[in-house]
Amino acid sequence: MIIVNDLHKKFVRHDKPGMKNLGDLRRLLGLQKTAEQVVQAVNGVSFTANDGQITGLLGANGAGKTTTLRMVAALLQPDTGNVIVDGVEVRAGVSSTQSYMGVLSDARGLYPRLTARENINYYGLLHGLTQEMTAHRIEQLADRLEMRHLLDRRTDGFSQGERMKTALARALVHDPRNIILDEPTNGLDVVATRALREFLRWLRSPEGGAKCIIFSTHIMQEVERLCDDVVIVAQGRNVARGTVQELMQQANQTNFEDAFVSLAFSEQQTQSLEDRS
């Protein structure tokens, strides 16, 4: 179970001084402070993801989904708020919670000169599994993900789908109780997407281990078909939460896409109205 409490994260971007006018030159020489641009990426996201459920994090591009998931995965330190995974608080840069988590982030680079098996095996060993346990897990995952034929090929030249399968197997090699997937269907074709969906459903089922799965996406269909619980994120905050049915009722829409737009963007409009007044 993952509990996310009121996360906030802002990024400060230092604009690189150009050479358009004298002020830029002074900034370049360090006489004047560089212009700072503060981006509030996450501005109050809270939700609870339960075991045996798939929790969808739905939002437009730039809504703060990836930043939120990076904080959950201990890759970023939140400014305020905290994340608790199976009762342990996540601290960025500290590896204590990582054994309970399998993360497929947006960066899913493989080692191109290693075979898929070697890629997965490496992560198994890093998680402290023995060679035998890792080998056993690889066989299991390869069957589930239908990637047995890929195992002994170098990952250089893999298709998007093959890459995703390898990265997913790699992230799950230590059989974590909590699984975090950042836009896993990006770049996948229909067949690969369906296969992934099946696999996630299996992971949610008691036979698959009743995992706690968080899944971020901007694709409505994915959420409709897969998620037990949906958190809609807009402008760095969660604006609505519930099952797909509940959300449609809440927005008074019969179509989930319309419901999403009305929930995600009406909030934004009222917000901007509030800001103006």
Next chain:
Amino acid sequence: MNVLFAIIRKELKDALRDRRTLMTALLSSLLGAPLILLVFSTVLSQVESQEDKRVVLAAGMQYAPRLENFILRQGYQIKAAPADYEAKSRNKEIDQPVLIIPSDFESKIISGEKVNLEIAYDTSNRNAEFGVRPLRRLLDGYTQELTILNLTMRGISTELLQLVEVKEHYLQKAEEHKTSVTEMLPMMVLMAIVVGGMYAAIDTTAGERERGSLEPLMMNPVSGWQLAVGKWSAVALVGMGVVVLTIASFFPSQWLIRNDTLRAEFQFGFRDALWFLIVLLPLAASVAAMQIAVALDCKSYKEAQVRNQIISMFIPFVSLIPIMFPGREPAWFQWIPVLAQNQMMNQVLKGEALNSVAVVIALVVCAAMTYGSLAYIAQKMRKVVMS
């Protein structure tokens, strides 16, 4: 511990499967020494063969019978230069300078007038250039003989001409061979160390980041120190492999030496190889740590490559520092990495015994550099992806 071995094994496998890493490591280690020895020995042989030739190529020798007599007396042969010697020297058909004697040579000498002799050679013809010095020496001898004869005829002692005679007396250590060419060798070895492991260091840091595999790596419960030591060990092994190969390449290189003088000078034995390893392996290990540290926070392979190349440019400069301190080498040389190793390698090549204190100092300096770099890498490793 198992985790550490897993990292080292994976990084080594990855590095050895990388053609770029492998090619640089092999080329930099195996090509340098043989090439430099081959080139230098060939040049040295050319110089020596010109000095040994004892043939004078002359145009107009018939105008100077007494000079001819002198040259023949010195055991030289005289050959008449072809009429088109200028063109032939230019296109390198003639590999000797040509002595040109004017037609009024003998008559002017007799009447005590000044007379000019010319030596013609093309500066682009290197062989001919090497022959100028022996020819001049020969002509100087003739001039001197002539002067002495003239003075003696007038009843003046030649002793008066040269009251002070300066003799050069070399204070050379008995076992210290003359080394000129071999001084280039340590620099080649140092370059090999820096270049050899460079791509492995870049690939394991900036390369991983560029491929997007560094962030997933951080999802594993592995500490910064484990990653730092694991990655460093692999790169250091590559670097040390380069050292071993480079030193091993000295042995077959000796066969390539085309010149007896150089062969006598460059006697690289098993003991020397051992000393080289003692001096160089710690350096290779610490250079690997520094290269990883430098490449660590680069966003791209390219950026890391530029930074590392700037560092490798310093190596030749460091080995030039002794030129600024002619005479006794200052004691602080021992504390400067690269410079200390350069010095010690030169001592080994000259056949001198290494100072054990200097060896220990170099070891301590390398260990400190390695530890410093690793501490930096360990605390920075996880932060790199957190921005």
